[in-house]
Structures are given as C-alpha cells and as structure tokens.
Amino acid sequence: MWGYFLKRILLMVPTMFGISVISFFIIQLPPGDYLTSLLASMADSGQTVDPAELARMRATYGLDDPMALQYFKWISGIVLRGDFGYSFEWGRPVSELIWDRMGATLSVSMAALVFVWAVSLPIGIYSAVRRHSIGDHVATFFGFLGLAIPNFILALTLMYISYKYFGQSVGGLFSPEYVGADWSWGRVWDLMKHLWIPVIVIGTSGTAALIRILRANLTDELSKPYVVTARAKGLSEYKVIMRYPVRIALNPFVSAIGWVLPQLISGVTITAIVLNLPTAGPLLLRALVSQDMYLAGSFILLMGVLTLIGMLVSDLLLALLDPRIRFT
C-alpha cells in the first residue's frame, strides 16, 4: 500500500511538469501579448501610448525573452517563492487574486460532490434493485430531465424561484452585507442560503449520470454468483445488497472525486457567470480574453494540480476500497 502511494506521488512530478509546460504554452498561443491587446483597446478609445514607454514595459515584463526563458522565470518564481507573477489587468500580484477564487471553487465543488453522492447513492441502489418498477421509472425520468436541461436555464429558474418566493438576494455566495465581512454564524447561514442554488444546478447532471452508472453497475453485480452465496448464508436482503454488490459497484462514486473538479471549472463557467459566483471559471475566462497571461496561466496550472490531487485521492480511496487494485 505504501509502495503504491509513493509510486503515485512520484509519478505526479513529471505529470505536473507536463501540465505546467502545456499551460504556459497554451497562454502563449494566441498571437500578440497583453501589451498588444492593451494597445488595441487604448487605440479604440482614441488614446496613444509612447513607444518608449511600451518598450520599457516590454523589457520589465520580459515579453521579448525567448519562450523557454520566460517559462523558466515563471515556474521558478512559483516553485521557489510562491510568486505567481503579476496580473496586468488587475494591477495586483496574481497570488492575491487567486486564493479567494480557488477557495470558493473548492467549497462549491465539495458541496456539489456531497450533494451528488447523497442523492445518487440511494436512488441508484433503489433503481437497480427494483428495476423496471414505477419508482425506477420516475427516478429515470427525472434523471434524464436533469441531464437534458441546460445548467444555465436551471440556474435562472432557481434564482427566479428563490427571489420570488423566498425573497432572497440572488447570485454570488453571500448577501451584500456579508461580502468581505468576518466569519460569523450569520455569515455561514448566509452562505448556506446561497450555496444551495449552485449546488443543485451544478450537481444535477452529475447526479443523473451517477445514478445511471450505479444502476448499470449494480444490475451487473446483482446477478453475480457471490450474491447468491451471500443469500444462501442467510443474510437479510438489505445486508446482502449493501455488503456485497453495492460494495463493488461503489467504485465509480470514488472515481467521481477525480472528475468532478475539472468538470466544475471548465463545464460550469456559464453557470458561474449566470449566478455571479466568485469561482475560478469567470475570472479565468476574462483573463484569457484579455491575454492576462500570468493570471490565466496560474489558474490553468492550479486547476491541473488540483485535478491531479483529486485523481490521487480517488485512486488511493479506490485502492482502500478494492483490494484487487491494491495488489496489482
């Protein structure tokens, strides 16, 4: 087990290197750099920039250095000093901007993951055990509905409902009076009141998918001989199902940890914009549009790292859960 753990950690190092290289080159891909897009937007508004000033900025930011050198400066800053560079657009160090957003992203992801698990596990088991029953058909119907409705429409609907019927301030994670306030019970309660909308919106499609996966997996497992063995021992039906087939069909649940995070960041950016969530997605989008390369690069890099950690956690949990993985 420890050997497996160490091996996974060691394998993460080259993967992270690859991710950092790729994220750096992705942000370098669009033609031009931050200064050219700044120039363009200033020219649009009729302003002119002194070419000498421009050249001075280029030199300070090292925009004319070769790619490899730029990469080296960037990554060594991050690894050695925790310095993610400087956001051109915001005029602040990237690290100041990024942690708040990452924190919000992580908490929304975790809440969504817990929601997905809590809803899909019982429904999935019920659907598999009582296959083709009315309850199964109902669950299947809502599952497909959840898969089919675009997230932003669901978001708009829920915002409307909560505004109209609960009189809540909508959008964001906090009411205006709590934004930037210190943590208190009131603030936590306020967060809870806001969190349910994004959690439901983001969780619905994942829930539907997991219900289908669990139903399919469990259906296969239910007809395996070891289930008959368990019944033949005299176990009650509930214990038979929970201890034997469910235990094995759980694997996709644990794997979900690995994919929920990247999906949240790339897949739900539109939802985050609609709901005005202070998560990483909208900021990343803006940074990419304005070629704010250090901010965008740092985001992409951190997402990559978080995804890797998510994968590591899910792999380790899988190994704990399933000895067949541990031993091979």
Next chain:
Amino acid sequence: MTQLEMAQPEMTQPDRAQEPVLTVRNLSLDFHLRTHILHAVREVSFDLYPGKTLCLVGESGSGKSVTARALLRLIDAQAKVSGGEITLHGPKGPLHLHALASNSREIRAVRGGRIGLIFQEPMSSLSPVRTIGTQIVEALLLHRKMTKAEAKAETVNLLRQVEIAQPEHMADRYTFEFSGGMRQRAMIAMALACDPDILIADEPTTALDVTTQAEIMDLIARLQAERGMAMLMITHDLGLVAEVADHVAVMRWGKIVEQGPVDDIFHSAQHPYTKALLAATVRLDTAVKRIAPNRAGQPLLQARGLTKGFGATNWRGKKTYEIKAVDDVSLDLWPGENLGIVGESGSGKTTLGRMLLRIVEPSEGSILWHGDEGAEEVTQMQRPDLARYRSAVRLVFQDPFASLNPRMTVKQVIADPLVVAGGMSDAALDTRVAELLELVGLEQSAMERYPHAFSGGQRQRISIARALALNPRVIIADEATSALDVSIRAQVLDLLLDLQKRLDLSFIFIAHDISVVRYFCDRVAVMHQGRIVETGPAEQVCTAPAEPYTQSLISAVPNPDPRDRRMLHRTRFNA
C-alpha cells in the same frame, strides 16, 4: 453375497437414517417470461436421507439447478413455485419451506443454518473485495451464538478441516489470491460453517481439473461421513454420479424421468432417456478402437524443442523472472493421425496449440511442415507462406457461444476464410458454403440465420464448417467438445471422425477429458507443467500409463460404473 452386503447397513444404521431429512413432493416451478409462462420444473418429488447422497442428473436446461435453489427459495423473481411441498424435518417438527415468504426470517435461518449451498463458479462465488475469513465469520455470526473472536478461531478451524494449508494466514487473504480448487474449499468451509443437515452441491467440480475434482470430492465425502449430512448433488457428469451417489434422479425437460438406487440406474435403467444418456457416456469407454494409421512415412508436422516463456524484463532489458508455459516440447503428427494432448489447466496445452499455428510466437524451437511444397520451417515463414500454412492448419475453439460473431450470418461466418483468401465469385461462395453445411450435417437453410438461433452442438458444427472451408490438412481442436452435453459430445466426435475419413484430415485434439481422448485419438501426449511427460498409443496411456503423473491423472477420472469406483482409491502424485 450381494444380498448380505445390502442387508447389513439396514441392521446397523440407527432409526434416524430411515427418516428423510427433506421431502419434496410434486414441486412445480414456473418462469413468468415476458411473452409466456415456462414450466421449468413439473411435479418433481424426491427425498434426502441423512448421510446419503442424491444425485440430480440431466443435460443443460433440464431444470436441475433451479430445483435445487428452490429448496432454499433462492430463485429469481420471475420464477414462482406454482405447486407442491418442500418439507424440512427436524427435532422441532416439520418445517414447510414452500409456504415461507422468500425473504422471511424463518427461511433465512434455514439458509446456511440447516441447508448449505456450494456451486459451480469457484471464481466468482465469493466476493473479491472481502477476505475469505470475513465472509466465513459472517456466516458463523448469523447462525451460531459466538463472539467475533470465537468466530475467527472457528473460521481458522474450518479452513483447516477443508485442508487449506496455513489457515491462519489464508483467512486474511482475498479470493483472487486463491486457486480455483482452493476457492471451492473455502466455499465448502463456508457452507459447512454452521453444521447444516443438508448440503446442496450444484456442479461443484465442473470448472475444475480431474485431479482437483477428485480431491474436492474426497473432501466432501469425508465431511459428509463425519457429520452425517444429506447431500443433494447436481451434475451432468455420469462418471461422477457413479463415483459418489447413493440414489440418482434423472431429469429431462423439467421432469424426473427415473429415479432409484445408483446401481439400478446404471445397470438396469428403465427409461429410454436414461439408457441413451448412459450409452453416450459409457460408449466412449468401450467403443471399438480406431485402427491407427501407418506411421512409416514422413510426418506431416514435426515440432522440436518448442518453448514459450512468459516473463518480465527490467529497464535494462534483463529478465527479472520467467515462467515457461511450454518447455522443450517435441511432437510429430503423421497424415491421417489423431494426436491427443491432455493435461490439467495451466499445463501449457493451449499455448502449445497456438504456437503450432504461430498465433503465439515460440521463444525457441522449430516447427517443420511437410505440405505440398516440401519441407518448410514454420517459424521462419513470412506473410504469404504463413497465410498458406494457416489455411492448411486450422483451429476449432472450445466455446461455440463465443467463437462465432453474433452479428454475422452463418453464411458470412463460414465464407469468411474464403473471402479472406479471395478469388471466389458470389455464386461460387454460395455453393461452397452449402457444400460445407451439408458436410457437417446442417440444412442449407441455416445460411441466412444468425448463430444465436442454434444450439451449442449446432454452433460447434458451424465452427467446424468454417475450419473446413479452405480444405485444411490438419485441424487443431482446442477443447472442442468440452462445452457440450454428453449426448451432443458423442455426435460431434463422430462427425469429426467421419470428416477425417472423407477429407483425409489429421487432428491435434487438445482436451482434459480422458474418455474423449481415448475414444478419438490414436496417440496421446500427456502434458504437465509445460512438459510432455508421456507419449504413447491412446489405449495404452489411458489404461496402463507408465509415468506416475499420468497414473495419478488417469486414476482421478471418474468411472461411470458404481460397481467399480476408482476415483476415491486413486493414485496420488506429489511433485
């Protein structure tokens, strides 16, 4: 003398033995399928006596498994008990199992507590994610008043009783660390954990080798004698029945057509179906032997020093370990000859067969092929020559359900090698496929149908037709009859022999079933751990083997005659 022997047990047996522990009367089971109701079991009656074994015999689909599971009320939701009585007798009076709800507390107390179940798939009948120990402890805690520690100790004790070495360690292992035989032992330990009155064994050894089968049957017989258990054994192997049964019930199409003491069934069967079943089994043993072909001339295929190693190499390309699946094997095949290759699973016989076709590349050794173009070295062949060689040497697989593409019609399946070879018009293809179908005894109308429309035996005929399409000289049949019922098996073997006469074929027949090999082959090579330990004429190897390993293998084969039980008195081989 016989009468005296028969009378003796009746005098010494206590009264208890006369009372059945379980009675089944007129049991009927219906499957409620989407379109119709299938009467899977009709009016079945039998009794189980303490210390005695009843064997339920029948071919696949005869309803024997579902009957056994109905005793525990462990049948699928779509199956219903539509009539009859199942009564379990005990010190607390009779218990009517048929009247209990299939999930009631009472029936759960019977499951595992009074009736234990073991069944065929030792690979999948235990959960892979929990240790063997926890699964047995669970059964103990359910039915016996024990603390966890006591249950653990008892588990180790049980594993020791089923002859698992180092039971303390093995209890903490997972099933995938066990071999098939060991899993079946663990399964037996679990079924017997709570000292049941009845053991239901549903094809307990079908997936195992003959030697492992003999060991498991030994074990079951010993435990049964120690505990005075009644046993209901379900099997399709009449040889095994003759070895272990006290009573036999023969099932066909959901009905028991005949039942009685084992000796009556084997030596004075009344029902024509029983007779046919016995004939199909016994015939292979007693049939007139083939006349071996003349081995004076040039062999068709000569293998010398064939070796295949599987292993891993480290990053410098050095071998870290190597397992020799086939180790220095040499054999010859003469024209018109049937060469049998027998051995336990893992002995390398399948790998050998595939190497002869170079589907698996040999690590060392040579294969010399004397075809129409003189002697050729197969291991050196390049593409066009290799294709020509492979059209002369064909392969027939074990599983007729998996070896035919379900999305191709029979015509496409059989014509496939011809299409690959090329150069035939559509009309010519049609005629050739029709010819081949006739050759293997199928109707021409089969051409447009899909494989799922055919039974196992018919599918194997289709596989054979496909192998014959390119007029081969040699057919390598890898367990080609193992998946078939006894009566079908004999038919397919006869078909192969008939084809051999008409088409001048030679066979390499890979099998683990000694009686089939004895019937079909001229010479037999016995493989053990990748090596050929003995080669000789089939009759001699099967009746008077010279090597100790072969002797142990042959003596472990069940003999379909209850008056000559030899499996339990077999020679053992330790190496």
